[in-house]
Amino acid sequence: MAAGAGTAGRLLRLRAAGAGGRWRRLRGAGVPRGFLQPASAGEDTAQSRRVAHFTFQPDPEPLEYGQTQKMNLFQAVTSALDNSLAKDPTAVIFGEDVAFGGVFRCTVGLRDKYGKDRVFNTPLCEQGIVGFGIGIAVTGATAIAEIQFADYIFPAFDQIVNEAAKYRYRSGDLFNCGSLTIRSPWGCVGHGALYHSQSPEAFFAHCPGIKVVVPRSPFQAKGLLLSCIEDKNPCIFFEPKILYRAAVEQVPVEPYSIPLSRAEVIQEGSDVTLIAWGTQVHVIREVASMAQEKLGVSCEVIDLRTIIPWDVDTVCKEECFLNLEAPISRVCGYDTPFPHIFEPFYIPDKWKCYDALRKMINY
Amino acid sequence: MKGQPPVSPRRGAGHRGLLAKMAVAAAAASVWGPSRGLGQAGLLLLRRTGVRGLARSQPERQQQQQQHFSSLDDKPQFPGASAEFIDKLEFIQPNVISGIPIYRVMDRQGQIINPSEDPHLPQEKVLKFYKSMTLLNTMDRILYESQRQGRISFYMTNYGEEGTHVGSAAALDNTDLVFGQYREAGVLMYRDYPLELFMAQCYGNVSDLGKGRQMPVHYGCKERHFVTISSPLATQIPQAVGAAYAAKRANANRVVICYFGEGAASEGDAHAGFNFAATLECPIIFFCRNNGYAISTPTSEQYRGDGIAARGPGYGIMSIRVDGNDVFAVYNATKEARRRAVAENQPFLIEAMTYRIGHHSTSDDSSAYRSVDEVSYWDKQDHPISRLRHYLQSCGWWDDEQEKAWRKQSRKKVMEAFEQAERKLKPNPSLLFSDVYQEMPAQLRKQQESLARHLQTYGEHYPLDHFEK
Numbered sequence: 001m002a003a004g005a006g007t008a009g010r011l012l013r014l015r016a017a018g019a020g021g022r023w024r025r026l027r028g029a030g031v032p033r034g035f036l037q038p039a040s041a042g043e044d045t046a047q048s049r050r051v052a053h054f055t056f057q058p059d060p061e062p063l064e065y066g067q068t069q070k071m072n073l074f075q076a077v078t079s080a081l082d083n084s085l086a087k088d089p090t091a092v093i094f095g096e097d098v099a100f101g102g103v104f105r106c107t108v109g110l111r112d113k114y115g116k117d118r119v120f121n122t123p124l125c126e127q128g129i130v131g132f133g134i135g136i137a138v139t140g141a142t143a144i145a146e147i148q149f150a151d152y153i154f155p156a157f158d159q160i161v162n163e164a165a166k167y168r169y170r171s172g173d174l175f176n177c178g179s180l181t182i183r184s185p186w187g188c189v190g191h192g193a194l195y196h197s198q199s200p201e202a203f204f205a206h207c208p209g210i211k212v213v214v215p216r217s218p219f220q221a222k223g224l225l226l227s228c229i230e231d232k233n234p235c236i237f238f239e240p241k242i243l244y245r246a247a248v249e250q251v252p253v254e255p256y257s258i259p260l261s262r263a264e265v266i267q268e269g270s271d272v273t274l275i276a277w278g279t280q281v282h283v284i285r286e287v288a289s290m291a292q293e294k295l296g297v298s299c300e301v302i303d304l305r306t307i308i309p310w311d312v313d314t315v316c317k318e319e320c321f322l323n324l325e326a327p328i329s330r331v332c333g334y335d336t337p338f339p340h341i342f343e344p345f346y347i348p349d350k351w352k353c354y355d356a357l358r359k360m361i362n363y
Numbered sequence: 364m365k366g367q368p369p370v371s372p373r374r375g376a377g378h379r380g381l382l383a384k385m386a387v388a389a390a391a392a393s394v395w396g397p398s399r400g401l402g403q404a405g406l407l408l409l410r411r412t413g414v415r416g417l418a419r420s421q422p423e424r425q426q427q428q429q430q431h432f433s434s435l436d437d438k439p440q441f442p443g444a445s446a447e448f449i450d451k452l453e454f455i456q457p458n459v460i461s462g463i464p465i466y467r468v469m470d471r472q473g474q475i476i477n478p479s480e481d482p483h484l485p486q487e488k489v490l491k492f493y494k495s496m497t498l499l500n501t502m503d504r505i506l507y508e509s510q511r512q513g514r515i516s517f518y519m520t521n522y523g524e525e526g527t528h529v530g531s532a533a534a535l536d537n538t539d540l541v542f543g544q545y546r547e548a549g550v551l552m553y554r555d556y557p558l559e560l561f562m563a564q565c566y567g568n569v570s571d572l573g574k575g576r577q578m579p580v581h582y583g584c585k586e587r588h589f590v591t592i593s594s595p596l597a598t599q600i601p602q603a604v605g606a607a608y609a610a611k612r613a614n615a616n617r618v619v620i621c622y623f624g625e626g627a628a629s630e631g632d633a634h635a636g637f638n639f640a641a642t643l644e645c646p647i648i649f650f651c652r653n654n655g656y657a658i659s660t661p662t663s664e665q666y667r668g669d670g671i672a673a674r675g676p677g678y679g680i681m682s683i684r685v686d687g688n689d690v691f692a693v694y695n696a697t698k699e700a701r702r703r704a705v706a707e708n709q710p711f712l713i714e715a716m717t718y719r720i721g722h723h724s725t726s727d728d729s730s731a732y733r734s735v736d737e738v739s740y741w742d743k744q745d746h747p748i749s750r751l752r753h754y755l756q757s758c759g760w761w762d763d764e765q766e767k768a769w770r771k772q773s774r775k776k777v778m779e780a781f782e783q784a785e786r787k788l789k790p791n792p793s794l795l796f797s798d799v800y801q802e803m804p805a806q807l808r809k810q811q812e813s814l815a816r817h818l819q820t821y822g823e824h825y826p827l828d829h830f831e832k
Binding site: 090092117120122123125127128130131132133134135136137138139140141143155158159162163166167168169170171172173174175176178208209211232233261309312313 | 572598631632801
């Protein structure tokens with residue numbers, strides 16, 4: 001039996017570039033343990049070991065926020081949460097399994113440090129988690145709720161859209177739940193299939209009253225999460241789970257904030273604009289290099305960061321319809337649920353983005 | 364302990380040191396029967412605390428795993444329940460014929476049944492109960508009519524349920540936070556929310572603190588700790604629990620009360636709220652107004668169990684059923700629940716049995732699904748207002764003359780507020796755009812400016828005369 005088999009439950013190996021083999025428990029996912037076999041030396045690596053569809057590109061070490069430390073994305077999240085609980089005595093963190101550290105280790109050490117009344121498990125009920133969080137925020141305390149996977153946010157949709165988003169407006173600003181932040185692991189992970197891979201930000205993108213944020217890296221994650229927690233409006237913070245371990249860079253130890261509703265132009269360019277958020281930013285960065293190398297095309301690369309309210313001005317300097325030389329191209333997953341074995345074909349990888357760019361240049 | 368599986372430390376596990384030592388001692392000994400190796404005292408302690416009382420450390424667990432398993436004591440070891448074994452196959456029969464009894468203090472004629480349950484409230488307070496209920500009733504009649512006449516768009520009356528509002532509100536502190544559903548206007552009335560503001564919200568005029576954003580009866584008042592109502596049902600239940608948790612953390616000595624109907628109690632949010640309140644030990648009162656109908660749906664189609672009170676114990680919640688038309692019963696139950704909820708940090712569930720005398724709303728005609736006789740019975744034979752009036756009269760605190768004078772006075776007050784509310788303008792249309800976020804985003808400001816420009820050209824097609832410039 002493989003090591004670690006003493007732990008009950010179903011375990012899947014999480015593979016991502018640079019991650020090494022790790023055992024990770026995914027809710028509902030199952031692989032019968034008796035069928036594990038060692039991969040033979042001469043076997044095609046593409047069959048037994050899939051390489052991630054992107055390469056994480058760390059940003060240069062930030063110098064303006066004091067001492068930095070090497071952190072991966074989940075450690076950056078822990079750091080942000082640690083800063084928040086240290087600074088704000090009303091702040092509490094809650095959700096399923098957060099007490100022992102969380103299924104992605106984002107809350108490791110926080111319960112011991114801040115106490116069981118501040119970092120605690122809730123029953124298994126997303127509509128309850130968000131409703132409860134709204135109630136805490138209504139009293140003015142800071143509520144940081146975790147939804148274990150973005151795929152499970154839907155039971156809380158009513159509380160988010162009908163309640164949290166509308167609390168201030170419908171009460172004429174007598175009441176609000178601005179001190180609520182909802183965090184949730186998000187996006188494709190290589191083997192997550194229908195219910196551990198979803199990116200549901202589009203469902204919230206047209207809901208006035210909430211903010212939705214997706215970081216591309218540990219440094220961005222900590223700064224944006226701190227901004228969400230400080231922000232006086234209810235925020236949803238989606239954390240690309242495939243980056244939790246794969247993304248490593250220098251992150252300031254002290255708190256700092258990155259503004260919401262401001263896209264970042266991470267590479268200037270003159271011929272084509274590429275826009276993405278989360279993991280996909282790294283895909284399009286690579287596409288920009290490919291375009292420069294193979295086609296001599298200069299790409300502008302933008303990380304949108306906040307989905308709603310989004311930074312219209314950075315993305316189109318003015319009403320840009322008449323200025324476009326080719327129609328806008330959207331490269332995304334197909335209009336199907338997120339498949340398991342077909343993931344390599346489903347995702348908008350660099351080849352599909354590159355091909356769309358090539359067609360656009362030749363329009 | 365031999366024969367017992369390892370147990371993770373539980374919240375509230377006590378006697379750790381002593382029992383851990385005993386566990387090691389027992390494991391080391393060669394134990395066959397329950398009385399050997401442990402000693403009687405040890406066994407007694409084990410039986411009292413149960414398996415959950417034992418905290419386990421790693422070395423003990425490994426030691427125990429190496430031992431031969433045998434049954435030390437034939438008690439269930441499951442972490443999920445604290446119960447005995449039974450060897451007879453028996454399903455528990457839900458008892459709906461003889462359900463949880465209904466606590467009352469007054470009979471239907473307003474006479475105290477058991478003098479020791481009489482709260483002996485002072486005259487002034489009981490008169491306030493009566494005047495709040497009757498003023499609400501008067502306001503309901505006038506505003507219902509005003510909707511029929513097209514003056515306001517919508518209204519919901521509180522007929523028959525005034526006792527549930529006033530009895531419970533009176534038992535709370537003024538700073539206790541209230542989360543309501545939509546049929547609790549009497550709580551605000553008891554907290555002296557002015558008629559002017561009730562009307563302002565229904566008319567959506569410039570005086571509405573809610574800035575005209577919601578349909579009538581969606582009241583809210585920060586000053587009086589009454590969270591603004593929203594239309595979706597039961598959403599307030601888990602929110603109230605979160606607020607109670609925050610109050611507990613803040614050592615505020617406040618309770619949160621959460622009102623909802625028996626229909627809303629079917630929603631998932633109700634289940635969520637109950638479970639969270641119990642597991643997270645929140646100082647909250649869940650107050651269910653069981654009025655017999657959810658629009659047209661009678662309780663026989665809403666649930667099959669013994670109402671809502673019977674669900675409380677399933678969550679580990681202290682529960683009671685009361686006569687909602689008996690304002691003193693409501694008062695007593697709420698008072699005691701409040702005292703204990705705050706002192707013990709645990710939730711309480713009060714199911715107040717009552718009857719919805721009015722239609723669900725102005726959009727409903729309940730003669731389509733119930734008989735006039737049924738409604739008339741409750742209106743004439745078991746009404747919270749008349750029961751209290753009988754009590755007042757028998758105390759010598761009220762009489763027919765005062766009744767006549769008060770009816771005239773309260774009607775006059777309501778009519779004055781009503782006429783004033785009618786005359787006021789609606790808020791400036793620019794208020795359509797604020798408070799979406801704390802700050803107005805650039806895109807929204809552009810939309811606001813775009814509307815202003817649009818009205819300059821097309822203003823004649825809009826009811827601008829009724830709105831503030």
